[in-house]
Amino acid sequence: MPFDPRPPTPDPRPSTLLRVVFMGTPPLACPSLQALLSAPGFQVAAVVTQPDRPKGRDLKLQPPPVKELALRANLPILQPERARDQGFIEQLRLIRPDVIAVAAYGQILPKDLLDLPRFACFNVHTSLLPRYRGAAPIQWAILNGDSMTGVTIMRIDAGLDTGDILAQQTTPILPSDTSETLHDRLAQLGAELLMKTLREYVAGNICPEPQPAEGVVYAPKIKKEDGRIDWTQPATAIWNRVRGLMPWPGAFTVLSDPPRSHLLKIWQAEVAQHSGQPGEILRADRAGIVVACGSDALRILLLQREGGRRLAPQEFLAGHPLRPGQRMGPPMES
Numbered sequence: 001m002p003f004d005p006r007p008p009t010p011d012p013r014p015s016t017l018l019r020v021v022f023m024g025t026p027p028l029a030c031p032s033l034q035a036l037l038s039a040p041g042f043q044v045a046a047v048v049t050q051p052d053r054p055k056g057r058d059l060k061l062q063p064p065p066v067k068e069l070a071l072r073a074n075l076p077i078l079q080p081e082r083a084r085d086q087g088f089i090e091q092l093r094l095i096r097p098d099v100i101a102v103a104a105y106g107q108i109l110p111k112d113l114l115d116l117p118r119f120a121c122f123n124v125h126t127s128l129l130p131r132y133r134g135a136a137p138i139q140w141a142i143l144n145g146d147s148m149t150g151v152t153i154m155r156i157d158a159g160l161d162t163g164d165i166l167a168q169q170t171t172p173i174l175p176s177d178t179s180e181t182l183h184d185r186l187a188q189l190g191a192e193l194l195m196k197t198l199r200e201y202v203a204g205n206i207c208p209e210p211q212p213a214e215g216v217v218y219a220p221k222i223k224k225e226d227g228r229i230d231w232t233q234p235a236t237a238i239w240n241r242v243r244g245l246m247p248w249p250g251a252f253t254v255l256s257d258p259p260r261s262h263l264l265k266i267w268q269a270e271v272a273q274h275s276g277q278p279g280e281i282l283r284a285d286r287a288g289i290v291v292a293c294g295s296d297a298l299r300i301l302l303l304q305r306e307g308g309r310r311l312a313p314q315e316f317l318a319g320h321p322l323r324p325g326q327r328m329g330p331p332m333e334s
Contacts, residue, residue, distance in 0.1 A: 017041060018202065021097040021117070023048040023083075025064045028183060029103035031191035032124055033066060036101065037073055039195055045095045046076045048083075050106050084110040092116055099202075101194060102156060111158055119202055121156040124190040126183075127219070128152060128168055130211045133161035134219035138186060139179050141219075142244030145236065149173055149182070151190040153197040155208055164208035167197040178246040224249040231279035231329045235271045235296035242269050253279075256327045262320075264328070267310055268302035279329040284322035286314040291328050 020042050022033050036042050047070040052061040063071070070077050080088035083105075089112050092100075097117045102109070103124040114121050127137035129152040141149045150170035154163040169189055173182060200206045227249035229238055242251040250265045276282050276292030283290040288299035304310045305320065 017043050018098045018198070019043050019045050019096065021046050021048060021092060021095060021100045022066075022102075023100060023105040023109075024066045024103040025050045025106045026104050027065045028126065028187045028190075029066050029105070029124075030069050031187045032101065032103040032194050033069055035191040035195050041199075044073075044075055045097060046078055046092070048078045048080070048092075048105070051079045051081060083107045083113060086112075089113055089116070099198060101198070103190065103194070108158075108160065109156060114156055114158070122166070122194065122198065122201075123154050123156045123161075123163065124194050125152045125154060125161055126186040126190060128170065129154060129161060129165060130216040132217055132219040135221040137219045138183050139219070139222050139244045140217075141173060142177065142179055142182065143240055145240050146173055149186070151186055151193055153190075153193055154211075162211060164210055166201060166206050166208055167193055169193050178243045180246055222249065227252050229253040229266070229329065231291065232294040235293040235298045238293055238298050239269055239271050242266050253328045254330065255322075256329075263306040265304040265306075266298075266300050266302070267304060269298050269300050272297045272299040279327045281322055281324055281326045281328065283324060284313070284317055286317075288313050289316075289322060 018041060020036055022036060022044055024030075024033060033044070033047065036044050047066060049064050049066045049070070052063050052067070054060060055062040067077055067079070078088065078091060089110075092113065093116055099119045100113075100117045100121040101124075102121060109121065125137065126149075127141065128148075128150045132140055138149075148170055150168055152165055153167045154161070154165050157163040171185060171189060197206065222245065227241070227245050229241060229251055231238070231253070238251070245251050246267065250267070252263055252265045255262045255264050272290050274282050274290055274292065274297035276297065278292055278294055280292045281289060282292055282297060288301050289303070290297050290299050300313065302310055302312060303316055305316070
């Protein structure tokens with residue numbers, strides 16, 4: 001629905017109805033928006049999301065997932081290039097929101113915007129702040145081998161994830177977890193905690209707590225190069241890289257196969273109790289391709305050659321035979 005800049009008409013529903021502006025962009029934010037739409041006592045007055053971006057081989061403009069959900073719900077949608085644009089902020093001012101709820105919107109919000117709602121701006125952050133402030137808390141929690149993570153509902157201030165904590169909920173990081181499975185669990189957990197926190201905060205039952213100065217860890221945006229495997233690392237660290245960087249950029253390596261080298265993506269693996277020179281292929285059979293690491297080894301269970309499809313070891317070896325002694329990664333220095 002296009003945004004109507006005219007002042008809103010009086011709402012005929014009870015005065016206890018909370019008028020909400022929701023800000024979010026990727027799939028992570030969709031459960032929170034859906035929870036607001038489904039819960040009694042809330043009116044989503046507008047949805048703010050990033051502009052449509054070109055995607056795919058034909059570079060056609062594609063709407064973000066939150067916009068697609070908002071369109072299905074027939075909600076007013078705003079897509080400013082910059083959240084600090086004064087014209088956009090004036091549009092929000094006309095809405096007179098009671099609260100602004102944010103989940104993975106993608107921009108730091110200016111003070112002018114933070115001052116708009118009657119109560120506060122709330123953010124769903126997928127870590128236990130102050131650990132993992134920044135863009136990629138889910139990936140870094142797995143990359144760093146954490147056994148526990150969670151979600152934080154915080155009151156947004158002008159800093160990078162530095163606002164007061166309103167509520168937190170923990171969840172274990174399971175050995176079977178990847179960034180995809182953990183993403184989905186945290187998205188749902190965050191939506192549930194957001195709804196509970198909004199009600200409790202508005203009722204005056206929550207006292208915001210400043211984040212502690214100790215334990216601050218940053219989670220910078222993931223880059224493609226973060227997926228490159230360093231076989232001198234322990235097998236556990238490489239296993240965490242495989243799990244934490246799925247689906248993008250994926251953990252990848254180079255298979256040295258003179259006179260050519262091939263890029264391989266590793267989609268599933270496990271730690272194996274073997275030893276050898278880092279990057280050396282120790283075994284290659286239907287049970288897996290075992291590669292020596294800085295300590296222990298990695299058994300590859302699902303892999304993909306550049307331009308190919310994901311294959312189990314038996315399928316891969318049928319078309320690309322490997323032998324013990326071949327190497328993955330850059331050649332060893334003599």
